Amino acid sequence: MAETYYFRIIASNGIFFEGKVQAVLFSTIDGERELMAHHEEMIIAVDVGTLRYQTPDNEWHKVIVGVGTAQFANNRCTVLVDTCELPENIDRARAQAALERAEEQMRQRKSIVEYKMSQASLARALTRLKETSRKNV
Known part of the structure; x- marks a missing residue:
């Protein structure tokens, strides 16, 4: 049996998941990151996408997350994101x-801030559509 560690996902509306896991995978601006037990301590930005975690029964679970951060310290991981579903x-x-x-x-001419917000909305919508396509296959 693989080693486990404490994992928690907190979204803007509360705790989404809390429990023991074997592994967590999520998107960052540099690609996908996997965290397993006894990972080095770190804080890293989480990008919009699919977050997957493996529970001690070897089941993989998927959630769609917005931007946020992940902290791994003392064999505990907390992911704090703006949205999770x-x-x-x-x-x-x-x-x-x-x-x-x-x-x-x-397509509309806007300020840099509005443009970046539109980019984030576009990324969220594309991720959500991609996952609905997968569940229908």
């Missing part, structure tokens, strides 16, 4: 509408 709870029609809104916002 299960793929099965994503409404494909709403995600498609959000994608179209984000694309329209990107």
Whole structure:
């Protein structure tokens, strides 16, 4: 049996998951990162995407997360993100509408801050649509 460690996902609306895991995988600006028991201590930025974690029963679980940070210290990991949801709870029609809104916002001339916010909205919408496509396959 693989070693486990304490893992917690906190979203803006509360604790999403808390418990023991064998591994956690998530997106960063440099690519995907995997954390296992006794990983070196670190704080790293989490990017919009799919976060996966493996529980002690060897089951992998997926959640869609927004931007945030992950901290690993003393064999404990906390991921703090702005949004977190299960793929099965994503409404494909709403995600498609959000994608179209984000694309329209990107086409309009705006300030740098508004442009970056539109980019973040676009990334969230694309991730949500990608996961709804996977669950329907």
